[in-house]
Amino acid sequence: xxxxxxxxxxxxxxxxxxxxxxxxxxxxxxxxxxxxxxxxxxxxxxxxxxxxxxxxxxxxxxxxxxxxxxxxxxxxxxxxxxxxxxxxxxxxxxxxxxxxxxxxxxxxxxxxxxxxxxxxxxxxxxxxxxxxxxxxxxxxxxxxxxxxxxxxxxxxxxxxxxxxxxxxxxxxxxxxxxxxxxxxxxxxxxxxxxxxxxxxxxxxxxxxxxxxxxxxxxxxxxxxxxxxxxxxxxxxxxxxxxxxxxxxxxxxxxxxxxxxxxxxxxxxxxxxxxxxxxxxxxxxxxx
Amino acid sequence: xxxxxxxxxxxxxxxxxxxxxxxxxxxxxxxxxxxxxxxxxxxxxxxxxxxxxxxxxxxxxxxxxxxxxxxxxxxxxxxxxxxxxxxxxxxxxxxxxxxxxxxxxxxxxxxxxxxxxxxxxxxxxxxxxxxxxxxxxxxxxxxxxxxxxxxxxxxxxxxxxxxxxxxxxxxxxxxxxxxxxxxxxxxxxxxxxxxxxxxxxxxxxxxxxxxxxxxxxxxxxxxxxxxxxxxxxxxxxxxxxxxxxxxxxxxxxxxxxxxxxxxxxxxxxxxxxxxxxxxxxxxxxxx
Numbered sequence: 001x002x003x004x005x006x007x008x009x010x011x012x013x014x015x016x017x018x019x020x021x022x023x024x025x026x027x028x029x030x031x032x033x034x035x036x037x038x039x040x041x042x043x044x045x046x047x048x049x050x051x052x053x054x055x056x057x058x059x060x061x062x063x064x065x066x067x068x069x070x071x072x073x074x075x076x077x078x079x080x081x082x083x084x085x086x087x088x089x090x091x092x093x094x095x096x097x098x099x100x101x102x103x104x105x106x107x108x109x110x111x112x113x114x115x116x117x118x119x120x121x122x123x124x125x126x127x128x129x130x131x132x133x134x135x136x137x138x139x140x141x142x143x144x145x146x147x148x149x150x151x152x153x154x155x156x157x158x159x160x161x162x163x164x165x166x167x168x169x170x171x172x173x174x175x176x177x178x179x180x181x182x183x184x185x186x187x188x189x190x191x192x193x194x195x196x197x198x199x200x201x202x203x204x205x206x207x208x209x210x211x212x213x214x215x216x217x218x219x220x221x222x223x224x225x226x227x228x229x230x231x232x233x234x235x236x237x238x239x240x241x242x243x244x245x246x247x248x249x250x251x252x253x254x255x256x257x258x259x260x261x262x263x264x265x266x267x268x269x270x271x272x273x274x275x276x277x278x279x280x281x282x283x284x285x286x287x
Numbered sequence: 288x289x290x291x292x293x294x295x296x297x298x299x300x301x302x303x304x305x306x307x308x309x310x311x312x313x314x315x316x317x318x319x320x321x322x323x324x325x326x327x328x329x330x331x332x333x334x335x336x337x338x339x340x341x342x343x344x345x346x347x348x349x350x351x352x353x354x355x356x357x358x359x360x361x362x363x364x365x366x367x368x369x370x371x372x373x374x375x376x377x378x379x380x381x382x383x384x385x386x387x388x389x390x391x392x393x394x395x396x397x398x399x400x401x402x403x404x405x406x407x408x409x410x411x412x413x414x415x416x417x418x419x420x421x422x423x424x425x426x427x428x429x430x431x432x433x434x435x436x437x438x439x440x441x442x443x444x445x446x447x448x449x450x451x452x453x454x455x456x457x458x459x460x461x462x463x464x465x466x467x468x469x470x471x472x473x474x475x476x477x478x479x480x481x482x483x484x485x486x487x488x489x490x491x492x493x494x495x496x497x498x499x500x501x502x503x504x505x506x507x508x509x510x511x512x513x514x515x516x517x518x519x520x521x522x523x524x525x526x527x528x529x530x531x532x533x534x535x536x537x538x539x540x541x542x543x544x545x546x547x548x549x550x551x552x553x554x555x556x557x558x559x560x561x562x563x564x565x566x567x568x569x570x571x572x573x574x
Contacts, residue, residue, distance in 0.1 A: 043341045044331045049445070054330045057561045123539040152453070155442035158336070164440070165460040166460075169453050249341040274344045278565050281383040 001208050007230060010094075010242075011221065012036035013067030013075040014060075017045030017158065018254070019192035020077030023100070023154035023194075026218035027075070028243060035242045037069050043248035043274070046154050048122020048190065055124060058083035061281035063093055064248065065272060068134050068280050072230050075221055076100060079121050079213065083128035091283050098224060103137040103216035104187050105134035111209045112185040115184040117228060118146040118178040121189030122154065131189055146181045148175040150190070157192045160257055162199065171196070171203050187211045195261065250278060294517060297322035297529075298508065299353030299382075300362040304445065305541070306479035307364030307492035308386070308548035311530070313505035314362070317380040318512075320519050321528045323358050325397035331559070333441050334367040334411020335477070342411060344425070344568070350380055352559060352566035354534065359517050359535075362508055363387060366408050366477050366500065370415035376389030379571050385511055390503035391474050392421035398496045399472040405433040405465040408476030409441065418476055433468045444479045445543055449486065456492050458483070467489060474498045481547065532556040535564060 013024050017040050024038050047055050063074050070081040074097045077080045082099035089097045119131040125147045131278050133147050151185055152170050161167050194212050225231040258266045304327050311325050328349055334342050349455050350361050361384045363369045369386035376384045395404050406418040413436045422432050439457050448454050454529040481499050512518040546554045
C-alpha cells in the first residue's frame, strides 16, 4: 500500500446513493474532528439489484473519485459494493479501504446469545453470501443463519415512505420468516435500513437485537485509523470537521430525502459528471 | 439527417431497463418481418427518479450504441428519456428518432370524449410536463389534464409483483385522485405500466380508456418508416424478423422478469460493458 495520505486529509465515504449518509452520520458523531467527503452515485443507484461485474466497475469509479480528492481512507458504506468489490478495491487503491460487512458480522457475533442470527439486505448482498460466510466463519451452524432479500425497502425509503402501509406490508412479508426462525440478532445489512429501525424493532419484538452496520463501521474506521496513526490527535478533536458532498445526480426528491438520511440539511454539495466518473475509474487502472 | 440506413437494417429500441420490452413486443407484433435490436440500460435503471442532465447523458450513450449496431431508426421506448433527451437525440443522431410521448398524446386526444385526460408516469416524466404540454397543445384546458407521479410502480414491477397487496395499495394511492377527477382517458406514461393494465382497468372502471404507449409508439414507427420508404416490402413481411438483446447488466431476477415484459423467453442476449457505453456516447459527439 502506497501513498497513504496525511493525518489532515479527509476520510472518503461512498455509497450507491443517499443511504450511506447514515454511515457518514455515524462517522461524524464518532469522529467529529475529522473532515469527511461523501460520494453518492445517485445517477446509477440502486446497486442492490445489479450484477457483481457492474457493481465492481461502478465501485472502482466511486473509490477513484474519492482518491482523486486526496482522502486518507475509503469507507465503502454500500453493502452491495462491499460484497462484490472490496477485495478488488483493496488491490487497486493507494489508501486503506474499509467495508461494511465484516464490522457488521463481528458485532452480530458479539451480540447473539447463541440463537440464530438473521441478516437482511439487497438481492445482491444476500446472494453474494458474504454475510452468511462471515457468520459461518465465526462459528455459527447453517441452521443458525437466516438470510432474506428485501428488495423493496430501498425504493420505499428513497421515496420517503418509512411510515406507510406499503412499508408495513413489506416488513411483514420480508421479516415474518425471521420471526418464525426466532433469531435473537438481526443485521440491518443495507445502509438504508437504519431508517426503518423503529418499525423493524416493533415487528421483531424487543428481545431481538438489531445490528446497525453504520455504527459498527464507524467504530471499525476509528480503530483502523488509530492503528495506522492516521487519526487526528485528541487536541485537534475539538475542531468541527467539515462535511462535503459529491453526487453524480440530483434526484428529484433531493434534498428532502438526503436530509432525512443525514439527520440534518445537506450543504456544501457538488455534482460530478459522467466524464469525471469515467476518468476516475480509468485512473485507478493505471496505478 | 445523413446516413439513413438501408431497408434491411434493424430498428433499434432502447429503454432504461426491461420495461421497454413491452414496446419491442408491440413493434414485433405490428412489424413481424423487421429485425429489432433492443438495448436495456439495466446497469443504470431506473431513469425516472433522476435529473434531466443525467438522463440526457445516458440516452446519448444508449442511442449511440444502437447507431454503432447500424440501426435504421432509433425508438426511444423510455418515457423519461423521451421527455428529457428527444430533442437532443434528434440533433445528434444520423438516423430518425421516435419518442413515446407524442404518439401517446395523439392517441389520448383521439380517445377522449371531452372529459379530463389523466397521465401517470415516473417522477421525471411527470415533472418534465411534456405530456401536459402536448395535451394542452391539443386543445385541452388546464382543468382537463390530471397528472400523477407513480414512483413505486417501476420497482414493484421489476420485482415481478404485479399481483400483490403492495401493488394494490400503490394503485389505490396513486390513482384515487384520477378517479375523483373523473378522467375518461388515462395515458400509461411509462413502458412498465402495460403490465398493470388489468389491475388499473379494474380500479378505474370499464368506462375509462387506457392508452398504452407501446401500441401507440409501434403504430407511429410503422407510419414513419413508411413515409421514409424504410419499411421492408410486403413480400418480405413473411420473413420472421430477428430479435436481439443488448443489456448493460444482467439483473439478479433476469430472465424471469424480462420474459414477463416481452411475453416470451429472451434469447440472443449479450451484455455491453461500461467502456463500450462510454465510447458509444463519445462517438455521437463527433458526428
